[in-house]
Amino acid sequence: MRVLFVHPGPLLYTKVFLRLEPLGLELVAAAARRAGHEARILDLQVESHADYHRMVASWRPEAIAFSCNYLANVPEIVDLAKATRAAQPHCFICVGGHSASFVAATILDHAEGAIDCVLKGEGEASIAELLAAVAEDRDGIAEIPGVVTATGEGPAPRFVHNLDDLAPARDLLRHRRKYFIGVLDPAASVEFSRGCPWDCSFCSAWTFYGRSYRLISPERIVEDLASLQESGVFIVDDVAFIQDRHGFAIGEAIAKAGIRKRYYLETRADVLLRNKEVFQFWRKLGLDYMFLGIEAIDEEGLLKYRKRISLGRNFEALEFARTLGIRVAINIIVDPDWDAQRFATIRAWCAEIPEIVNLSVNTPYPGTESWLTEERRLQTRDYRLFDIQHAVLPTRLPLPDFYRELLETQRVLYRKHLSLWTVPRLTKIAGRLLLRGQTNFVRGMLAYNGTYSVAKMLADHARPVAYQVKLPEPRRSPLDKRAELYIHAPRGRAGRSIDDATEHFVEETRMGATL
Numbered sequence: 001m002r003v004l005f006v007h008p009g010p011l012l013y014t015k016v017f018l019r020l021e022p023l024g025l026e027l028v029a030a031a032a033r034r035a036g037h038e039a040r041i042l043d044l045q046v047e048s049h050a051d052y053h054r055m056v057a058s059w060r061p062e063a064i065a066f067s068c069n070y071l072a073n074v075p076e077i078v079d080l081a082k083a084t085r086a087a088q089p090h091c092f093i094c095v096g097g098h099s100a101s102f103v104a105a106t107i108l109d110h111a112e113g114a115i116d117c118v119l120k121g122e123g124e125a126s127i128a129e130l131l132a133a134v135a136e137d138r139d140g141i142a143e144i145p146g147v148v149t150a151t152g153e154g155p156a157p158r159f160v161h162n163l164d165d166l167a168p169a170r171d172l173l174r175h176r177r178k179y180f181i182g183v184l185d186p187a188a189s190v191e192f193s194r195g196c197p198w199d200c201s202f203c204s205a206w207t208f209y210g211r212s213y214r215l216i217s218p219e220r221i222v223e224d225l226a227s228l229q230e231s232g233v234f235i236v237d238d239v240a241f242i243q244d245r246h247g248f249a250i251g252e253a254i255a256k257a258g259i260r261k262r263y264y265l266e267t268r269a270d271v272l273l274r275n276k277e278v279f280q281f282w283r284k285l286g287l288d289y290m291f292l293g294i295e296a297i298d299e300e301g302l303l304k305y306r307k308r309i310s311l312g313r314n315f316e317a318l319e320f321a322r323t324l325g326i327r328v329a330i331n332i333i334v335d336p337d338w339d340a341q342r343f344a345t346i347r348a349w350c351a352e353i354p355e356i357v358n359l360s361v362n363t364p365y366p367g368t369e370s371w372l373t374e375e376r377r378l379q380t381r382d383y384r385l386f387d388i389q390h391a392v393l394p395t396r397l398p399l400p401d402f403y404r405e406l407l408e409t410q411r412v413l414y415r416k417h418l419s420l421w422t423v424p425r426l427t428k429i430a431g432r433l434l435l436r437g438q439t440n441f442v443r444g445m446l447a448y449n450g451t452y453s454v455a456k457m458l459a460d461h462a463r464p465v466a467y468q469v470k471l472p473e474p475r476r477s478p479l480d481k482r483a484e485l486y487i488h489a490p491r492g493r494a495g496r497s498i499d500d501a502t503e504h505f506v507e508e509t510r511m512g513a514t515l
């Protein structure tokens with residue numbers, strides 16, 4: 001069958017700071033190709049809707065599979081599906097990915113028959129079976145693990161048997177040089193592990209994978225890295241190097257193979273402090289950029305996000321990260337409840353520290369524990385605003401003032417970040433990238449003012465809303481976590497490839513709300 005795999009368009013963030021290779025979609029496309037299908041990928045982060053419609057009209061795919069990792073992309077995907085159904089009534093249309101898995105039935109409702117099914121969970125595990133059923137007997141699709149149709153739901157999604165058996169179809173991307181993060185331009189995405197053993201109530205990384213944590217072997221990772229043209233590598237793991245042994249083993253295999261890349265990763269402050277030597281070793285291998293989720297700069301804020309780490313440990317982690325001599329970015333969660341004074345405090349604090357500070361607005365997401373357990377007063381249910389750049393919870397300040405403060409703070413931070421670079425490195429790096437024909441980083445910098453403006457943010461809120469996020473039913477009984485929360489059923493300790501000491505460390509630092 002001819003199968004077109006589609007990644008939806010960019011969100012606000014992607015226009016300025018980074019744009020990443022759609023690794024999950026490449027893995028699913030590879031599984032379809034292995035099963036004998038002809039696969040193509042279209043990434044709307046770098047191509048247009050006109051390109052999409054042209055491809056559908058000329059290539060006439062028999063099936064189209066959309067990737068929906070981000071809730072904010074739901075309306076775009078539903079509208080594309082409706083337009084496609086009108087033009088090609090016999091084409092089978094399905095949606096998969098992180099967010100789609102949590103709101104599968106609602107997506108089908110919005111689509112009014114234009115989407116045949118949502119395939120929940122890891123796409124590689126069932127895509128071949130789904131496509132086989134589409135080719136032979138469309139009525140049989142409801143029997144496939146993870147499938148949700150308008151009339152019912154199949155068995156629970158299956159895990160991929162062994163992550164080492166997978167290889168992304170990187171060759172199917174049509175514009176490989178468009179992916180970057182900051183000065184790592186171009187950058188490819190690589191996976192070292194999958195899942196997260198912690199259980200933060202505001203996060204859906206663990207509910208998707210049933211608190212499992214699986215590793216990819218150093219041999220397989222080296223093979224993948226060696227095949228990459230890109231000098232930059234974005235490690236997509238939720239928390240990098242949880243298990244020190246794995247981090248060392250990958251590093252040693254990379255050193256032995258003589259691979260030289262520049263890496264970006266994200267980790268937790270307590271993991272960084274626990275596994276200092278691993279990060280020092282990776283610095284020598286080319287670790288260039290690290291993202292630490294600090295979330296708040298006061299105990300009250302940490303308590304709010306129920307982070308089981310003290311402020312002191314967070315600052316200790318920052319101190320250590322500084323000794324590595326790499327670029328460190330930290331994330332601060334902006335609460336819609338903040339007043340002007342609070343923004344001013346953050347601006348003053350951020351001006352004093354050398355790190356790049358990223359602001360994200362506290363946004364509740366379906367798929368998280370807090371979505372189901374906490375009373376939510378949303379001021380909007382417009383999917384497109386659930387991108388952690390807009391405020392979907394009611395703001396204490398009038399909305400225009402909130403955005404004014406937010407963007408002013410972001411602008412101060414961005415200016416600080418740029419000035420750190422300007423003298424004289426930024427100009428040199430930008431020049432070098434432009435000479436190599438890599439314009440993503442420079443274009444991103446130039447796009448900042450056009451992308452982030454109070455008028456534009458407010459206009460985003462004023463758009464007509466065709467589809468609204470569905471609120472959870474009011475609770476009458478306590479949360480049944482297994483039934484209501486997880487996409488992949490938890491396998492307990494056996495599902496986590498970590499040693500006992502690390503399991504103990506996770507137990508001590510997780511929120512402890514679940515299995």
Ligand code: B12
Pocket residue numbers: 010011012013014018019020021022023024025027028065066067068069070071072094095096097098099119121122123124127191195203204205236237238360365366367386387388389
């Ligand atoms: C890497 C990452 C990014 C990368 C880019 C990812 C990309 N281009 O694909 C960057 C840094 C750009 C990013 C940014 C953001 N991210 Co992000 N990101 C992740 C992260 C950590 C891993 C994703 C990943 O690559 N995993 C590895 C691959 C192999 O898995 P995968 O993509 O999920 O694909 C699998 C399945 O989902 C499924 N699948 C995927 N597509 C399809 C398609 C079909 C047809 C099928 C059948 C199956 C299927 O099968 C795949 C293989 O098993 C996830 C957390 C997580 N664990 O999922 C958060 C996550 C997806 N991001 C999140 C958020 C909030 C954001 C931002 C909005 C935050 C911000 N700072 O502004 C931005 C917006 C990005 C944008 N689109 O513009 C949230 C999503 C919340 C939501 N419900 O919408 C997550 C879940 C993190 C979290 N814990 O809350 N992100």
Ligand code: SF4
Pocket residue numbers: 196197198199200203204205206238239268
């Ligand atoms: S440590 Fe917490 S916030 Fe980070 S990915 Fe895991 S569950 Fe999510």
